Amino acid sequence: MGLLSGCCSDSVFQAINHGMTPEFLDEVREMTKQFFALPLEEKQKYSREVNDIQGYGNDMVISQQQTLDWTDRLYLSVYPEEHRKLKLWPQNPESLRGTLEQYSRKLQVVTKTVLVAMARSLNLDDNCFWEQYGEKGKMDVRFNLYPPCSRPDVVLGLKPHADGTIITLLLQDKQVEGLQFLKDDQWFRAPIVPDALLINVGDLAEILSNGILKSPVHRVLTNPDKERISLAALCLPELDKETEPLESLVNESTPKLYKKVKNYDRTYFDYYQQGRRPIEASKI
Ligand SMILES: O=C(O)CCC(=O)C(=O)O
Numbered sequence: 001m002g003l004l005s006g007c008c009s010d011s012v013f014q015a016i017n018h019g020m021t022p023e024f025l026d027e028v029r030e031m032t033k034q035f036f037a038l039p040l041e042e043k044q045k046y047s048r049e050v051n052d053i054q055g056y057g058n059d060m061v062i063s064q065q066q067t068l069d070w071t072d073r074l075y076l077s078v079y080p081e082e083h084r085k086l087k088l089w090p091q092n093p094e095s096l097r098g099t100l101e102q103y104s105r106k107l108q109v110v111t112k113t114v115l116v117a118m119a120r121s122l123n124l125d126d127n128c129f130w131e132q133y134g135e136k137g138k139m140d141v142r143f144n145l146y147p148p149c150s151r152p153d154v155v156l157g158l159k160p161h162a163d164g165t166i167i168t169l170l171l172q173d174k175q176v177e178g179l180q181f182l183k184d185d186q187w188f189r190a191p192i193v194p195d196a197l198l199i200n201v202g203d204l205a206e207i208l209s210n211g212i213l214k215s216p217v218h219r220v221l222t223n224p225d226k227e228r229i230s231l232a233a234l235c236l237p238e239l240d241k242e243t244e245p246l247e248s249l250v251n252e253s254t255p256k257l258y259k260k261v262k263n264y265d266r267t268y269f270d271y272y273q274q275g276r277r278p279i280e281a282s283k284i
C-alpha cells in the first residue's frame with residue numbers, strides 16, 4: 001500500500017493501492033448517496049433511538065448550548081460482528097448491506113497495514129499498535145451527508161474536533177471538497193485524491209505514542225449549492241481495553257504524558273458537544 005504523507009499535517013495520510021478498485025469505491029459512494037436521497041420516512045425506519053449512537057439521524061442533543069452540525073448521518077457498528085444491530089442496516093438501496101460488509105472487510109486489512117506502518121515509522125515492534133486495537137477491535141462506520149447550505153459563512157458541516165479513535169479511514173466525496181485540518185492555527189484543505197483513502201491518527205494513537213503522533217483537529221465546511229458525502233470508518237480498541245502510552249516510549253527522560261483511558265468513545269461525546277477536546281482530560 002502506498003502512503004502519501006503530509007497533505008496538511010504529519011498525522012494525515014492519503015492511502016493508495018489499498019486493494020480496492022476505483023469502481024468499487026464509486027459503488028460505496030453511490031450507495032451512500034442513494035440512501036440519503038430516500039424519502040425521510042424511509043430513512044427514519046432506521047432511526048437512532050434516543051440514547052443510542054447507532055442508527056440514522058443527527059447527534060444526540062445533550063445541552064441547549066450545543067452547536068448543531070449541518071449534516072445528516074447514519075452510524076453503524078460493523079465489528080466485532082456481535083455489535084451489529086442489523087435492524088438499523090438499511091435494506092434500501094438493496095446493495096447497501098452487502099457492499100458495506102465487503103467494504104469493511106477490506107478496511108480491516110487496510111487497518112492492520114496502517115497500524116504496522118505506524119509502528120515501524122516509530123521504530124517500534126510491528127504489532128504494538130495492532131495489539132492495542134485487539135482481535136475484537138471495533139470498527140464503526142459513519143455515513144455523512146452535508147446538504148447545501150445557504151450560509152456557509154456561518155454554518156459548519158461538522159464542527160472542529162479530533163477523532164476519538166486509534167485511526168480513522170475516510171472515503172471522501174469525489175467531486176466536492178469541504179474537509180479542513182488545523183495546523184499552526186491555520187486551516188488547510190484536504191485535497192480530493194481520487195480513489196485514495198484519507199487516514200488520520202486519532203486521540204488514542206496520540207496517547208499510545210505518548211504524544212509523538214498528534215491527533216489533528218479538523219472540520220467540514222458547508223457549500224452553498226452542492227451536497228457532499230463522506231464515509232468515515234472509526235477504529236477503536238475492543239470494549240473495556242485500557243489505553244495508555246506504550247511502555248517502550250516511556251522512560252526517565254520522557255515521562256508518561258497521558259493517563260490510562262478506557263471506553264474513551266463514551267467520555268468523548270460529552271466533551272465534543274461542549275466544543276472541548278477530550279484528550280485534554282487525559283493529559284498528565
Ligand atoms: O466528512 C468528512 O470529510 C470528515 C468526517 C469526519 O471528520 C468524521 O466523521 O469524524
Ligand SMILES: [Fe+2]
Nearest residue numbers: 161162163218
Ligand atoms: Fe473526524
